[in-house]
Amino acid sequence: MLKINNLQAKIGEKEILKGINLEVKAGEVHAIMGPNGSGKSTLASVLAGREDYEVTGGSVDFFGKDLLDLAPEERAAEGIFLAFQYPVEIPGVSTTNFLKTAVNEIRKYRGEEPLDAVQFLKMFKQKMSYVNIDQSLLNRALNEGFSGGEKKRNEIFQMAVLEPKLAILDETDSGLDIDALRIVAEGVNKLKSPDNATIVVTHYQRLLDYIVPDYVHVLYKGRIVKSGTKELALELEERGYDWIKAEVDAAEVSA
Amino acid sequence: MNSNTDLKAQLIADFKDAEGKMNGEAKSPIHLVRQQALQTFDQLGFPTIKHEEWKYSNVKNLVSQSFAFNAPSDFSAADVEQMAIPNLDGNILYFINGVYNESLSTIVSPTDEVVILPLAEAIKSHADVIEKYFNQYADSADNAFTAVNTAFAKNGVFIYVPEKKVVEQPIILRFIADARETNVAAQPRNLIVAGKRAEVKVAEAFRSFGENVSFTNAVTEVYVAEEANVHYYKVQNETDQSYNIGTTAVYQEGRSVFTANTVTANGGFVRNNLNIKIDGEYAEANMFGLYIPNGKQHVDNHTAVDHAKPNSNSNELYKGILKDKSTGVFNGKIYVRQDAQKTNAFQSCKNVLISNDATMNTKPQLEIWADDVKCSHGTTTGQLNDDALFYMQARGISKDSARALLMLAFAQEVIDKMEIPAIKEYLEGLIVEKIYQA
Ligand SMILES: Nc1ncnc2c1ncn2[C@@H]1O[C@H](COP(=O)(O)OP(=O)(O)OP(=O)(O)O)[C@@H](O)[C@H]1O
Ligand SMILES: [Mg+2]
DSSP states (O other), X not given: XXXXXXXXXXXXXXXXXXXXXXXXXXXXXXXXXXXXXXSHHHHHHHHHTOTTSEEEEEEEEETTEEXXXXXXXHHHHHTEEEEOSSOOOOTTOBHHHHHHHHHHHXXXXXXOOOOOHHHHHHHHHHHHHHHTOOHHHXXXXXTTTOOHHHHHHHHHHHHHHHOOSEEEXXXXXXXXXXXXXXXXXXXXXXXXXXXXXXXXXXXXXXXXXXXXXXXXXXXXXXXXXEEEOHHHHHHHHHHOSHHHHHHHHHHHHHO | OOOOOHHHHHHHHHHHHHHHTOSGGGGSHHHHHHHHHHHHHHHHOSOOTTSGGGTTOOOHHHHTSOOEETOOOOOOHXXXXXXXXXXXXXXXXXXXXXXXXXXXXXXXXXXXXXXXXXXXXXXXXXXXXXXHHTTSSSOOTTOHHHHHHHHTTTSSEEEEEOTTOBOOSOEEEEEXXXXXXXXXXXXXXXXXXXXXXXXXXXXXXXXXXXXSOEEEEEEEEEEEOTTOEEEEEEEEEOOTTEEEEEEEEEEEOXXXXXXXXXXXXXXXXXXXXXXXXXXXXXXXXXXXXXXXXXXXXXXXXXXXXXXXXTTOEEEEEEEEEEOTTOEEEEEEEEEEOTTOTTOEEEEEEEEEEOSTTOEEEEEEEEEEOOSSOEEEEEEEEEOOOHHHHHHHHTTTOOHHHHHHHHHHHHHHHHHTTOOSHHHHHHHHHHHHHHHHXX
């Protein structure tokens, strides 16, 4: 479904992504790990269409379409979902109102009839149970004054409502207590199907205990420097990143 | 500063002309007030941008034109239909080009609850009340527009709520400028007197139509007795060729509440002065405002609240969304006199510039002579939050819808202060329409 080929991006004069290659097929879960500042969130933002980043090279193909050619809202309508590392507070707009607008704009893009109030009510109710989220939270202004955990839970609720083909979860586990982590992970697992795929950005193995990845990639200095299976995550948990950094830095020097 | 202009010359000539045709009234006390005001106007002349209070609002193009004052119009019941505010119940008074139109108007409140009369009639029938309150609060001394309005004071409404009366139905004053035939002008003059513990809601709704220029110079004085509660609305929805300049001058006694909502949906050139004097303890003044200029529209809000006695509160929130090449001005004065200990005065003015060509000038002015007070003020002018826009887009909401949602959410805080449901809905509609306009 997703083919990233030699993707490069910069912000201002700063090069952040220096040639990313990654292929994600339907039904797969990919974990992306890597030290702080290595470019994980940047990759997620570039895939979602953030304009602040300038793509300087490479290509991204999503179901045969050139993703980089699409506006962020078109990517969302095509089935890309980004759960933000730092969800934005939107004063004055309730979560339900926000999602109704989003759902109906996406339906319009796909040439489908808008949902009415009753259909929304039913759908929201069902999806709320996935992540154990409270109605009162959804009536409040989106993310405004939400606790860190509530924000993350709300991201997954939105994902449940929008049913993306490719979900990119950027550190959805950070700020969650142990129970919430399990609830959120179970929510993600419930949404998994042979037709969709998930990219999980995380620093910790504990999330991967619940959402078991098929592949694990290490991003460092804007490149995927190592890929493996779920055992790689365990090794990283044990040994940290120094050995990988050393390998990469040694290769850089000799090059 | 004594600028002679076409409009000034016209007004002075009109005044002399009308005076010549008066018989007995020329010697009445109210006419002496008018004469004095005309003198003040003559001395002041219309302000130029050299006048500190008019620095950002240039009336040069206005005062070089001539207008038909109180022009006849064939505005009819069918037109009323067109301009009606949906679902609005209550007392609805129509003023067409400044002149009260009785046949289009509806007065539903019983007369023992509230007296609603054209000012000219009230001058005769309620001379004592008029003498006591008329021209006591609107100050002509440094405002040529108030002076010339006073000089011509005749058209407008007189609203008198006796002690302890709660007026159930709102009073809506619809000022309609019909500029289809020619440049038209009107100078409504209103007086609202709310007796002790009385309660009333009054809305002034301005509307203009036609291709020619319209000029409205309205002055409203409001007296709020002890424990009275007055809700006052000023709603402007005029054409780009309209000038709407006006002053609302309020005087509050102890334990009274006065709330003003000033909403400018449209208008070529708008200047609203709102002056409140709190001359009693434990009183509360609320000032809310919203303006959404686009194109080359210009909206200027000048507010002043004068705390003269201890233990009173004032609360002010103005919000603006400025599109295209529009310009906005906010000037908010807070005075806290030496006597006015334990005053709480809050002021906030927040603006969003939607285009790089829009400008907003804000100036809070606090003058505090008392030492035990709580005052705060803050003004912000910014853009829509890019992070919020991207977040919304990433969920499938188009950039235009995302911008509109953010603007509407921003405006909602002020819209929610409206207490007349039909007016609130009407404004919501206007604002949504304006926000979604490209
Ligand atoms: N808007 C920006 N302006 C300047 N530099 C930026 C900007 N966004 C990202 N960067 C830089 O790009 C690099 C990669 O940032 P990114 O947020 O992608 O890292 P990350 O891998 O997600 O890190 P973390 O694990 O801490 O979340 C960092 O050095 C960061 O400072
Ligand atoms: Mg990150």
